Amino acid sequence: MDFKEFNYQNIEDFKSDIRKMGLDIPLSDNLEYLSGQVKVGSFTLANSLAINPMEGTDGKLDGSPDDLTIRRYKRFSGSGAALIWFEAVAVVPEGRTCPRQLWIHRDNLPAFQRLCNDIIENSRNASGFTPLLIMQLTHSGRFSKPQGKPAPVIAVHNPYLDPRLNIDENYPVISDSELEQLEDKFVEAAVLAKEAGFHGVDVKCCHRYLNSELLSAFTREGKYGGSFDGRSRFLLNTVKKIKERLGNDFIVTTRLNIYDGIPYPYGFGVDREDYLKPDFTEPVQLVKKLKELGMPLINLTMGTPYYNPHVNRPYDKGGYIPPEHPLEGIHRLITGIGEIQKQVPGIAVVATGYSWLREFAPFIAAGVLEKGLATVIGFGRQSFAYPEFAKDILSGKGLDRNKCCIACGKCVEIMRAGGTTGCVVRDAKVYAPIYREYCRG
Numbered sequence: 001m002d003f004k005e006f007n008y009q010n011i012e013d014f015k016s017d018i019r020k021m022g023l024d025i026p027l028s029d030n031l032e033y034l035s036g037q038v039k040v041g042s043f044t045l046a047n048s049l050a051i052n053p054m055e056g057t058d059g060k061l062d063g064s065p066d067d068l069t070i071r072r073y074k075r076f077s078g079s080g081a082a083l084i085w086f087e088a089v090a091v092v093p094e095g096r097t098c099p100r101q102l103w104i105h106r107d108n109l110p111a112f113q114r115l116c117n118d119i120i121e122n123s124r125n126a127s128g129f130t131p132l133l134i135m136q137l138t139h140s141g142r143f144s145k146p147q148g149k150p151a152p153v154i155a156v157h158n159p160y161l162d163p164r165l166n167i168d169e170n171y172p173v174i175s176d177s178e179l180e181q182l183e184d185k186f187v188e189a190a191v192l193a194k195e196a197g198f199h200g201v202d203v204k205c206c207h208r209y210l211n212s213e214l215l216s217a218f219t220r221e222g223k224y225g226g227s228f229d230g231r232s233r234f235l236l237n238t239v240k241k242i243k244e245r246l247g248n249d250f251i252v253t254t255r256l257n258i259y260d261g262i263p264y265p266y267g268f269g270v271d272r273e274d275y276l277k278p279d280f281t282e283p284v285q286l287v288k289k290l291k292e293l294g295m296p297l298i299n300l301t302m303g304t305p306y307y308n309p310h311v312n313r314p315y316d317k318g319g320y321i322p323p324e325h326p327l328e329g330i331h332r333l334i335t336g337i338g339e340i341q342k343q344v345p346g347i348a349v350v351a352t353g354y355s356w357l358r359e360f361a362p363f364i365a366a367g368v369l370e371k372g373l374a375t376v377i378g379f380g381r382q383s384f385a386y387p388e389f390a391k392d393i394l395s396g397k398g399l400d401r402n403k404c405c406i407a408c409g410k411c412v413e414i415m416r417a418g419g420t421t422g423c424v425v426r427d428a429k430v431y432a433p434i435y436r437e438y439c440r441g
Contacts, residue, residue, distance in 0.1 A: 005316045005317055006316060006326075006356070006358065006406070006407070008360070011360055011363065014360050015027065017327065018327060021325065021327060021328070023327055023328070023331045024331065024335065025327065025330065025331055025334060025364060025367070026334075026364065026367030026368055026370065026371045026373070027363045027364055027366075027367040028363060028366040028367040028369075028370045029363065029366070030366055030370065031362055031363075031366050031393065031394075031396070032366075033048065033365075033366045033369040033370055034047060034048050034049055034362060034365060034366055034369065034377065034393055034394065035047050035048070035394050036048050036369070038082070038348055038375055038376055039348075040132060040251065040296050040297045040348050041248075041249070041251055041296040041297070042249055043132050043199060043251070045082040045083055045132055045376065046082040046127070046128075046129040046131075047080070047081070047082045047390070047394060048082070048369060048375070048376050048377060049080070049081045049082060049083070049365075049376070049377055049378075049379070049389075049390040049393065049394070050081055050082070050083035050084070050085060050350055050376050050377065050378040050379070051076050051079060051081045051083070051084050051085060051378065051379060051380075051383045052085050052299065052350070052352055052378035052379060052380040052383070053085045053086060053087045053088060053136045053202070053255065053299075053380075054087055054380050054381070054383055054384055055087045055088055055097075055101065055415065055421070056068055056069055056072050056087065056420060056421055056422065057097075057098050057100050057101055057415050057418075057419070057420055057421055058072075058100055058420035058421070059100050059101060059102040059103070060100070061099055061100065062103075062107070062108055063089075063090065063093075063096075063101070063102055063103025063104065063105065063108055064102075064108040064111040064112075065102065065111055065112065065115045066100075068420050068422070068430070069102070069115070070115060070118070071430075072422065073086075073115060073118070073119050074118065074119075074122055075387035076119070076383060076387055077118070077119040077120075077122040077123040077126065077131065078122055078123070078126040078127070078387065078388065078391075079383065079387050079388055079389060079390045079391065080126070080127050080388065080389075080390035080391035080393075080394055081131065081379075081383075081389075081390040082129065082131055082132065082390075083131060083132045083134070083350070083376060083378075084119065084123075084131045084132070084133055084134075085134045085136065085202065085255070085299060085350070085378065086133060086134060086135045086136060086198070087102065087136060088101065088102070088136045088137075088138040088140075088204060088209075089101075089102040089103060089104050089135055089136060089137055089138065089189070089193075090102065090103040090104075090138055090139065090140070091103075091104070091137050091138065091139060091182075091185045091186050091188070091189040092139065092182070092185050093146055094144060094146055094151065094153065095138065095139035095140050095141070095144055095146075095153070095210070096140060096144065096145070096146040097138075097140035097143050097144060097145055098145050098146075098148065098415075098418060099145075099146060099147060099148050100420065101140075104135075104189050104192050104193065104196070105189075105192070106192065109192055109195060109196060112192070112193075112196040113195070113196045113197060115196075116133060116196045116197035116198060117197060119131070119133060120133070120197070127391070132199050132200075132251075133197070133198045133199050133200075134198065134199065134200045134201065134202050134251065134253060134297075135193040135196075135198045135200075135201050135202065136201075136202040136204050136255060137186055137189050137190065137193070137201050137202060137203055137204060138204040138209055138210075138211075139153070139182060139209065139210040139211065140153075140209050140210065141153050141154065141155065141208070141209045141210030141211075141212075141213055142154045142161065142165060142167070142208070142209075142210070142213065143165075143208075143209060143306060148418065150165055150166075152165055152167060152171070153174050153210060154167065154171065154173050154174065154213070155173060155174055155179075155210060155213045155214045155217050155220060155224070155225075156173060156213060156214075156216070156217040156218075156219055156220040156225065156266075157169060157171070157173070157219070158213075158216075158262075158266045159266065160262050160263065160266055160307065161208065161262075161266075161306070161307060164306065164307075173220070174210075176222045176223055176224055179214075179224050179234055182210075182234075183234065183237050183238045183241060184241070186203060186238045186241075186242065187238070187241045187242050187245055189201070190242045190245070190246060190250075190252070191245065191246065194246055194250055199250070199251055200250055200251025200252060200253060200297075201242065201250075201251070201252060201253070202253050202254055202255050202299065203235060203238050203239055203242070203252065203253075203254045204254065204255055205235050205254045205255065205256045205257065206254075206255045206256055206257040206301050207257060207301070207303070207304045207305060207306075207312065208257075208260070208304040208306060208307070211234055211235055211238075212257050212260075212268070212304075214231055214232075214233075214234050214235070215231050215232060215235070215257070215268040215282075215286075216231070216260060216262070216265075216266055216267055216268040217230075217231050218231070218264070218265035218266070219265055219266075228282055228285065228286075231268075232286055232289070235254065235286075235290075236289060236290070236293070239252050239254070239290065239293055239295065240293060243293065243294060248294060251296060251297060252293075252294075252295060253295055253296075253297045253298055253299065254290065254295070254298060254299070255298075255299040255300075255301060256283070256286070256287070256298060256299070256300055256301070257269065257301055257302060257303070257304075258278070258280060258283035258300050258301070258302060258336055258337070258340060259278040259280070259283070259302040259303070259311075259332075259336055260302070260303065260304065261275065261276070261302065261303050261304075261307070261308045261311045262275060262304075262307060262308075263275040268282065268283070269282060269283045269302075278302075278332070278336055280336065280339050280340065280343075283340060284339070284340060284343045284344065287340055287343075287344045287347065288343075288344055290347075291344055291346055291347045295347060296347065296348060297347065297348045297350065297376075298347055298348070298349055298350065299349075299350040299352070299378065300336075300337045300340060300349055300350065300351065300352065301333075301352050301353075302332065302333060302336065305412065309409075309412070310322035310323070310324065310326070310329055311329060311332070312352070312353075313353070313355070313356075313380070313381065313407070314326035314327075314329035314330050314333075314353060314356045314407070315356060315407040315408075315409060316356075316407065317407070317408060317409070318407075318408065318409035318412075319409065326356050326407075329353070330353050330354075330356065330357065330364075333351070333352060333353035334351070334353070334364075334368060334373060335373075337349060337351050337352070337373065337374055338368070338371070338372075338373030338374065341372065341373055341374055341375065342372065342373070345372075348375040348376060349374045349375050349376070350374070350375070350376040350377075350378045351365075351368060351373070351374035351376065351377050351378060352378050352380065354377060354378075354379055354382070355379055355380060355381040355382040355385075355404075355405045355407060356405075356407045358399065358401055358404040358405070358406075359398060359399040359400070359401045359404060361379070361382070361399065362393045362398065362399060365377040381405045381407065381411065381423075382404065382405045384405065384411055384421075384422050384423040384426075384427070385403065385404060385405035385406075385423040385425065385426040385427070386399070386400075386403045386404055386405065386426060389403075403426060405423070405426070406425060408424075408425060410423075410424040410425065410435055410439070411423055411424065411431075413435070413438075413439050414431070414434060414435055414438055414439060417438040417439050418438060419434050419435075419437065419438035419439075420434060421434075422434075
């Protein structure tokens with residue numbers, strides 16, 4: 001279907017396109033599904049809405065939250081969402097994706113404690129409940145730029161990604177012994193996250209950062225590559241170690257790529273003959289192993305913003321024209337995530353890919369929950385643009401198109417240019433000047 005940008009005037013036009021394209025995208029008028037409580041371990045979510053991890057790249061140079069970080073989480077904590085999946089926080093300085101990415105260590109623990117307390121207090125005052133707080137722990141791997149210049153740490157060479165960072169064939173890969181030591185760094189950061197007041201941590205394994213890259217390390221030699229057991233070793237070891245250290249009451253989870261969209265043998269979750277088709281055999285196997293380890297919750301996604309951003313965040317305008325209608329990308333996310341949820345029913349799956357849908361998102365979200373294709377619905381870009389989205393959905397008022405994310409990609413432009421990021425369109429007073437400085441200067 002020839003499509004340039006979001007131009008639906010009403011939900012009937014929207015449904016018509018879904019039918020014309022033959023897509024199995026569920027819709028439901030029963031938005032009560034979104035207000036249902038969700039049991040996650042010993043924690044009960046007040047509703048089925050979440051804020052997915054959205055980096056502001058606005059921390060201090062020592063990794064502490066700065067003023068814009070604090071402002072963002074004040075907005076998020078007043079959103080009405082029962083789950084706040086805190087953005088990527090580096091576990092080592094060399095794993096930061098920019099000089100202002102958050103990084104937790106013993107010296108700045110009090111700053112994270114204050115922010116965590118503020119989030120919980122503000123949510124209680126605004127919505128009457130304590131949100132589930134998950135800190136995403138990361139190593140940026142090949143996308144590391146701790147001093148502002150590329151300083152990649154790669155698990156394996158990749159002919160599709162290496163040229164983008166001018167990585168030649170002689171560039172060294174991280175050693176097995178270094179990966180063993182890094183597992184323990186994740187454990188140390190998890191200990192600090194618990195001391196800060198978070199209810200759990202996410203061992204980030206998505207979008208081709210280091211842990212995610214290891215899942216596709218088919219060509220890597222040694223114990224962290226080759227076989228499924230080798231490629232999943234880092235993630236599973238780290239989850240086990242954190243649980244052994246912190247016990248079952250502290251949630252250990254992951255945001256996991258279930259489809260990379262990169263040709264085999266360089267992509268995870270892809271059909272070996274046609275990389276444009278997912279193959280969820282290994283992702284299902286991995287999620288089952290994680291559930292066996294006691295993981296009660298998992299956040300699922302696809303693609304990489306550095307290679308095929310339309311896969312993980314469907315859009316219709318941005319750095320390039322996507323090769324597919326955004327609804328096709330949303331359908332891939334819904335059906336793929338739904339496949340994992342159906343095959344591993346005992347784990348609460350957080351879904352993604354709803355922001356492009358604007359005011360129609362709640363109806364598809366309700367349809368997804370009604371069909372059992374996810375347990376919690378997460379919003380990413382939408383939370384930058386429209387932080388009170390959950391309250392408006394749960395109140396019955398619905399989403400206001402004039403407040404919704406328009407999927408323009410300007411928040412990502414700022415991040416790539418090295419600035420502090422947010423919504424240039426809906427939060428223009430703060431971020432339009434930053435956008436002009438970094439992207440139009």
